Amino acid sequence: MFDPHLWRRQFPILERKVHGKPLVYLDNAATTQKPLAVLDAERYYFEHFNANIHRGVHALSQEASEAFEGAREKIRAFLGAAHVEEIIFTRGATEAINLVAQTWGRTHLEAGDEILISAMEHHANIVPWQMLCEATGARLKVIPMDERGVLLMDQADHLLTERTRLVGITLVSNALGTVNPVAEIIRKAHAVGARVLVDGAQAVAHVAVNVAALGCDFFVFSGHKLYGPTGIGVLYGKKDLLTAMPPYQGGGDMILQVTFEKTTYNQIPYKFEAGTPHISGAIGLGAAIDFVRSVGLENIAAHEDRLLQEATERAQRVKGLRIIGTAPGKASILSFVLEGIHPHDIGTILDNEGVAIRSGHHCAMPVMDFFSLPATARASFALYNTLEEVERLFQAIERVQKLFLS
Amino acid sequence: MSDLRDLYQEVIFDHNRHPRNFGPLPGANRHADGFNALCGDKLSLNLKVEDGIIREARFEGSGCAISTASASLMTEALKGRREAEVAELFEGFHRMVKGEPYTVEMGKLAVLAGVSEFPARVKCATLAWHTLNAALHQADQPVSTE
Numbered sequence: 004m005f006d007p008h009l010w011r012r013q014f015p016i017l018e019r020k021v022h023g024k025p026l027v028y029l030d031n032a033a034t035t036q037k038p039l040a041v042l043d044a045e046r047y048y049f050e051h052f053n054a055n056i057h058r059g060v061h062a063l064s065q066e067a068s069e070a071f072e073g074a075r076e077k078i079r080a081f082l083g084a085a086h087v088e089e090i091i092f093t094r095g096a097t098e099a100i101n102l103v104a105q106t107w108g109r110t111h112l113e114a115g116d117e118i119l120i121s122a123m124e125h126h127a128n129i130v131p132w133q134m135l136c137e138a139t140g141a142r143l144k145v146i147p148m149d150e151r152g153v154l155l156m157d158q159a160d161h162l163l164t165e166r167t168r169l170v171g172i173t174l175v176s177n178a179l180g181t182v183n184p185v186a187e188i189i190r191k192a193h194a195v196g197a198r199v200l201v202d203g204a205q206a207v208a209h210v211a212v213n214v215a216a217l218g219c220d221f222f223v224f225s226g227h228k229l230y231g232p233t234g235i236g237v238l239y240g241k242k243d244l245l246t247a248m249p250p251y252q253g254g255g256d257m258i259l260q261v262t263f264e265k266t267t268y269n270q271i272p273y274k275f276e277a278g279t280p281h282i283s284g285a286i287g288l289g290a291a292i293d294f295v296r297s298v299g300l301e302n303i304a305a306h307e308d309r310l311l312q313e314a315t316e317r318a319q320r321v322k323g324l325r326i327i328g329t330a331p332g333k334a335s336i337l338s339f340v341l342e343g344i345h346p347h348d349i350g351t352i353l354d355n356e357g358v359a360i361r362s363g364h365h366c367a368m369p370v371m372d373f374f375s376l377p378a379t380a381r382a383s384f385a386l387y388n389t390l391e392e393v394e395r396l397f398q399a400i401e402r403v404q405k406l407f408l409s
Numbered sequence: 410m411s412d413l414r415d416l417y418q419e420v421i422f423d424h425n426r427h428p429r430n431f432g433p434l435p436g437a438n439r440h441a442d443g444f445n446a447l448c449g450d451k452l453s454l455n456l457k458v459e460d461g462i463i464r465e466a467r468f469e470g471s472g473c474a475i476s477t478a479s480a481s482l483m484t485e486a487l488k489g490r491r492e493a494e495v496a497e498l499f500e501g502f503h504r505m506v507k508g509e510p511y512t513v514e515m516g517k518l519a520v521l522a523g524v525s526e527f528p529a530r531v532k533c534a535t536l537a538w539h540t541l542n543a544a545l546h547q548a549d550q551p552v553s554t555e
């Protein structure tokens with residue numbers, strides 16, 4: 004039986020108090036807390052074999068390179084990728100999307116081509132494509148959604164044409180919690196010859212992913228939403244695509260040979276990893292993946308589903324509360340608004356009760372526009388959250404309403 | 410521990426529920442839009458300025474309780490003031506909500522002093538004032554609190 008209280012001990016931060024009350028951390032969709040295993044792995048690297056990688060013959064550099072490449076292998080296995088060189092380290096999901104837009108995009112798109120995204124994308128999966136459209140004359144199209152936050156797949160069928168070059172789609176929506184039918188989208192996109200980039204930033208901590216089975220061309224995520232460090236993320240790309248793509252940034256490590264006349268680029272993945280990478284971050288991310296695997300992603304998902312279900316039932320009983328995002332089978336996110344109370348005020352009062360949630364547009368302004376809201380309040384759950392904390396959330400919401408509506 | 414009641418005083422709830430000077434202002438000769446990217450607050454401010462004196466100030470938009478009350482209180486405080494006084498008042502207000510010493514007489518605006526205990530909310534309280542600044546200087550771009 005999964006017991007979140009046991010796992011909580013791995014997260015020292017959860018013991019702290021905020022405004023004199025025990026912290027209830029429900030802003031996991033923004034970033035998760037880090038377990039000891041991750042903190043220890045980073046510290047161990049700095050204390051025992053801190054060195055630059057791929058360039059020294061000395062022992063420390065060898066050990067650092069092995070740990071760094073070992074992390075890459077852990078990520079490969081976690082994503083179910085066929086080849087380890089298909090895993091490229093980036094600063095995060097955002098940089099990974101920009102990498103694809105600026106390299107693959109600029110060499111594969113021209114005026115009249117189309118990029119298809121969905122109505123619930125994070126700005127990170129909108130703006131890089133808009134920039135690419137600006138540079139190439141391609142056009143951005145959007146798969147609409149309904150009032151529940153479910154994509155209108157029959158419309159997607161019409162929007163996918165032989166002009167579609169790329170589909171950018173989030174697996175889990177960070178604003179609504181919707182889990183999108185990416186397998187179906189990938190199949191249909193491939194049928195018209197389009198490539199598919201899946202934004203897994205919000206998904207990897209909740210949903211098991213196998214990129215080979217999915218067949219997606221690109222997959223991105225950030226370490227910090229998977230119990231790992233900030234500043235490290237991943238681009239997965241199919242080997243043949245990556246091999247044919249031009250490099251992203253120039254510098255050390257991404258070259259084989261440099262003369263002033265000509266430079267020969269290194270092979271993948273190094274071709275896309277110019278400069279000294281976030282070595283400790285990659286090692287920390289490897290440790291985070293080991294941690295998640297030891298807890299078991301299916302246990303985590305089942306536990307979070309239970310929390311979300313309880314929270315949803317509680318929410319439905321609160322007068323004046325409206326849940327934003329009511330798709331079936333949501334993952335771990337409860338977005339809501341309270342009648343007559345701005346989400347920012349909700350956030351402040353909850354914080355005063357020790358409850359950390361997010362209030363704002365969640366970097367998904369088009370989603371807010373769709374619901375004609377300036378912002379929502381969002382509680383998002385992780386493996387260490389408990390039913391008691393759900394209770395604390397709703398006690399705090401009661402407090403908000405008392406303060407505002409009395 | 411910061412007390413919520415310092416932030417959410419009755420006067421603030423009152424101005425949030427019943428904002429003063431809310432709505433369009435026909436014949437306005439100064440205008441600016443303000444935007445707080447953090448919480449999505451939007452504010453549109455219209456002024457009627459004659460002979461260097463602010464005769465009317467009205468606002469529209471949607472925002473949190475702090476930004477709405479602040480805009481409402483500001484429009485009340487502006488009426489009859491000389492344009493030249495505004496910079497000093499804004500400076501004083503800004504210092505007050507950041508918890509720094511100030512010398513300007515704040516009048517009713519002083520109910521917003523509690524914001525200083527909540528640093529994350531300073532931007533909410535100053536949005537209307539940044540917008541005012543833009544309106545008086547006739548900046549074309551919408552202002553943001555970033």
Ligand SMILES: Cc1ncc(COP(=O)(O)O)c(C=O)c1O
Binds near residue numbers: 096127366
């Ligand atoms: C769905 C989604 N995509 C992309 C991102 C961007 O991630 P990062 O800021 O770590 O690059 C986020 C983070 O909020 C997200 O939720």
